[in-house]
Amino acid sequence: MVSRLGCGLKLAQEIPVSDITPQTLATLISQREFSITDLNNTSASQHLSEAVKSIQPLRFILPKNNFGLSPVIIARNKIDELFVDQQEKKVYRTIWVHDFEHWIKKDRGLPFVNPRSGMLPPKIARSMVNLVPGDPSGKLLIDPFCGSGRILVEAAQLGYKVVGTDLILSQVEAAQANLKFLDLPGEIFVHDATHLSEKFTNIDCIVTEPFMGKPNLRPDQVDYAVRGLGKLYLGCLKDWYKALKPGGFIVMVFPILTGLKREYSTSSVIDAVKNIGYNQLTRVTYARPEARVRREIIVLQKNNKNL
Ligand SMILES: C[S@@+](CC[C@H](N)C(=O)[O-])C[C@H]1O[C@@H](n2cnc3c(N)ncnc32)[C@H](O)[C@@H]1O
Numbered sequence: 001m002v003s004r005l006g007c008g009l010k011l012a013q014e015i016p017v018s019d020i021t022p023q024t025l026a027t028l029i030s031q032r033e034f035s036i037t038d039l040n041n042t043s044a045s046q047h048l049s050e051a052v053k054s055i056q057p058l059r060f061i062l063p064k065n066n067f068g069l070s071p072v073i074i075a076r077n078k079i080d081e082l083f084v085d086q087q088e089k090k091v092y093r094t095i096w097v098h099d100f101e102h103w104i105k106k107d108r109g110l111p112f113v114n115p116r117s118g119m120l121p122p123k124i125a126r127s128m129v130n131l132v133p134g135d136p137s138g139k140l141l142i143d144p145f146c147g148s149g150r151i152l153v154e155a156a157q158l159g160y161k162v163v164g165t166d167l168i169l170s171q172v173e174a175a176q177a178n179l180k181f182l183d184l185p186g187e188i189f190v191h192d193a194t195h196l197s198e199k200f201t202n203i204d205c206i207v208t209e210p211f212m213g214k215p216n217l218r219p220d221q222v223d224y225a226v227r228g229l230g231k232l233y234l235g236c237l238k239d240w241y242k243a244l245k246p247g248g249f250i251v252m253v254f255p256i257l258t259g260l261k262r263e264y265s266t267s268s269v270i271d272a273v274k275n276i277g278y279n280q281l282t283r284v285t286y287a288r289p290e291a292r293v294r295r296e297i298i299v300l301q302k303n304n305k306n307l
Helices: 022-027 042-053 071-076 100-108 122-130 150-157 169-181 193-198 219-243 269-274
Strands: 010-015 033-038 079-085 090-097 140-143 161-166 187-190 203-208 244-258 263-265 278-286 293-302
Touching: 022 042, 033 042, 071 079, 071 090, 071 100, 100 122, 122 150, 122 244, 122 293, 140 150, 150 161, 150 169, 150 203, 161 169, 169 187, 193 203, 193 219, 203 219, 219 244, 219 263, 219 269, 244 278, 269 278, 269 293
Parallel strands: 033 079, 140 161, 140 203, 161 187, 203 244
Antiparallel strands: 010 090, 079 090, 244 263, 244 293, 278 293
């Protein structure tokens, strides 16, 4: 289940213990190596590990921080990883780490990878698809700004029937090649996202990261660019209302751009579309610490009045 979610890196389970001593911790180790992270004071991990080693003479690896060891180290070695919370008197054991090879392959190993076109990290694409409520099997999911097809890949792997469109032929060809590389079905063609309803009606869901402005916008250009993006998004949301089935969902990225004196959010168009007949269900913000553009991910539902 956690693999399917996409956003998880590591999962630890609480182990019931009567007390936290080196002796009790030693009984929890059965692999060739172990690692103990003191959650309240990482620098105390070494002392604790040495005390356990005096009982269980095995190699230990020290954590760098209270996240413990990296998933790569855990997956490549046979290690019992324990976390100790002395204050709460709890011990946890790592029981799952993400399949980093799977995600790296999708991040960097696809035939078409172009960071300048604003490629979505695959784990974020997977999480966006997961924000659509309900069972994916056989439902129609469209990404009208599909770029190299990151969202389509994740949606097809989860069981959606996928369609992608993009204004630029080379992007359409990239998305087609990426899906084909992973042996995934999908229909992808050149089309303007603001006219989706000319081709489709009764869509179950739209999941998309739209055009977010030219790469390397100067801060003094942001104010003007954001007004243009607002018009584009509003046009799309009005058109997609006609293309979606009643109760259908939109999961869409709204960029937050940094201008000369302040940040500009593009999600204010949501207030305008609420009158058209969408309800906002969820809003989350995603950004890497060093990112120039932050992303608000918003889930809208078309109202059910036509049902
Ligand atoms: C931010 S990128 C999407 C990237 C994609 N999520 C990925 O991971 O590869 C936005 C895409 O929208 C396309 N685009 C811009 N304006 C469009 C429009 N009016 N209709 C359809 N696609 C458009 C661009 O060509 C670009 O590929």
